[in-house]
Amino acid sequence: MWLRKRLENRRFVDYVMDWPTRRIAFELTPGEGRWFILSESEEPVLAEVLPKDFGLDPSWPELSEVLENREVWREHPQISPALRRFVRAFPKERAQAMLGALERGASQRFFVYLTAGEAGAKAEALAWRLPEELRRGREEHAFDSVLEAADFFGRTALFPELAKLASAEDTARLKAQKKKLHRALKKLEEEELRMQALVAGVEDGQAIQAVLYQFDKNEKRPYLDVPCPDGTARRIKLDPRFSLRDNMNRLFKKSAKGKRGLQFAVERRKSLESALDAVEHGSILPDLKRAGIAQGHGRNDRGRLKGIQAAAFTSSDGFTLYRGKSAKGNHEILSLLASPFDLWFHAANGPGAHVILKRDYPDQHVPEQSIREAACLAALKSHYANADRAEVMCALAKYVRKSKGLALGQVAVDQLQEMLHIDLDPSVEEKLMQDAAF
Numbered sequence: 001m002w003l004r005k006r007l008e009n010r011r012f013v014d015y016v017m018d019w020p021t022r023r024i025a026f027e028l029t030p031g032e033g034r035w036f037i038l039s040e041s042e043e044p045v046l047a048e049v050l051p052k053d054f055g056l057d058p059s060w061p062e063l064s065e066v067l068e069n070r071e072v073w074r075e076h077p078q079i080s081p082a083l084r085r086f087v088r089a090f091p092k093e094r095a096q097a098m099l100g101a102l103e104r105g106a107s108q109r110f111f112v113y114l115t116a117g118e119a120g121a122k123a124e125a126l127a128w129r130l131p132e133e134l135r136r137g138r139e140e141h142a143f144d145s146v147l148e149a150a151d152f153f154g155r156t157a158l159f160p161e162l163a164k165l166a167s168a169e170d171t172a173r174l175k176a177q178k179k180k181l182h183r184a185l186k187k188l189e190e191e192e193l194r195m196q197a198l199v200a201g202v203e204d205g206q207a208i209q210a211v212l213y214q215f216d217k218n219e220k221r222p223y224l225d226v227p228c229p230d231g232t233a234r235r236i237k238l239d240p241r242f243s244l245r246d247n248m249n250r251l252f253k254k255s256a257k258g259k260r261g262l263q264f265a266v267e268r269r270k271s272l273e274s275a276l277d278a279v280e281h282g283s284i285l286p287d288l289k290r291a292g293i294a295q296g297h298g299r300n301d302r303g304r305l306k307g308i309q310a311a312a313f314t315s316s317d318g319f320t321l322y323r324g325k326s327a328k329g330n331h332e333i334l335s336l337l338a339s340p341f342d343l344w345f346h347a348a349n350g351p352g353a354h355v356i357l358k359r360d361y362p363d364q365h366v367p368e369q370s371i372r373e374a375a376c377l378a379a380l381k382s383h384y385a386n387a388d389r390a391e392v393m394c395a396l397a398k399y400v401r402k403s404k405g406l407a408l409g410q411v412a413v414d415q416l417q418e419m420l421h422i423d424l425d426p427s428v429e430e431k432l433m434q435d436a437a438f
């Protein structure tokens with residue numbers, strides 16, 4: 001919070017890289033702290049001035065020191081243990097030439113090597129090509145741009161880990177949902193027993209009705225003894241605050257209420273058991289409230305959508321969807337809520353709402369069901385609203401942009417991912433709507 005308050009409403013105007021220590025400093029518009037420094041190994045800080053050595057070109061050791069000193073990286077962090085290992089594998093002339101090229105920043109090609117393993121492919125990014133003997137058993141990928149190499153390296157090294165985290169999160173959510181469903185079924189069973197007791201009270205009401213003529217109907221008493229068919233007597237407990245007639249009528253009303261409750265419980269049990277079956281087969285439910293549970297599962301977007309003219313939905317596969325409520329809302333979900341790798345939907349050939357499908361990372365697979373639900377949400381708030389079928393555009397959010405001269409909410413699409421032809425289902429909105437709409 002301390003840092004957020006000091007960065008609020010300020011912009012970056014310049015930056016300085018300190019690549020040997022993996023730091024970058026952004027110069028800020030006027031305010032407390034001129035420089036915002038990010039480091040791979042330390043907490044972010046604000047500073048009025050940069051350290052004296054920040055951004056300076058590193059000193060480079062002699063080849064002999066690289067070859068002989070195992071701790072050379074401590075004084076020269078750019079000489080990583082991996083770089084030292086590879087330099088030692090080259091002939092000295094080639095090793096010297098490679099170090100010289102690295103010092104001048106003259107690398108022309110960049111390489112990523114993949115090594116297969118039980119835990120998946122291990123990736124290593126280099127600014128030089130390995131000698132043939134070190135390439136054995138590795139899959140080589142060459143790039144003309146360091147950005148292309150970094151992008152490939154990131155996809156290979158980072159995205160599988162994100163997928164594992166997402167899978168672990170899904171497992172935890174399934175476990176939590178299963179626990180909630182079992183708890184809900186137990187509460188339902190208790191409620192059914194209570195309703196059955198109410199229904200059984202009709203027998204006491206009928207017994208009172210059979211002998212009521214023998215007593216004062218307005219008499220109040222704590223119990224009443226009534227005869228049984230076998231000649232014995234049965235004692236019925238009464239509420240002494242009410243008359244005999246009122247006690248009888250209350251028993252009849254409670255019995256009717258119990259019957260209605262049992263009818264509702266039958267439908268609720270079906271819903272809960274269906275939801276539990278889906279969870280046990282690995283399907284994450286977007287909202288457990290629809291399965292009859294008091295507190296539904298699903299992210300509450302009230303804080304994130306505060307002040308934004310948009311509605312939040314959750315797809316059948318658990319993906320968060322945003323739909324603009326106005327031209328301003330369409331603009332806001334694109335500019336404030338969308339990441340470059342999120343999916344954007346809009347009805348083709350006419351006006352309509354923007355819909356954003358949120359993803360956790362660029363390569364995350366989105367099932368076809370969620371794709372079509374997002375397209376349907378877009379079509380239902382468009383010129384197709386009263387049609388049976390609709391044509392909907394789908395694109396990555398990074399290819400959707402506001403162009404100069406276009407009205408608020410209007411965009412240009414540089415590259416379409418696909419054109420969807422869907423049947424319109426008005427019930428999709430109600431099925432997927434999150435508890436809080438804005």
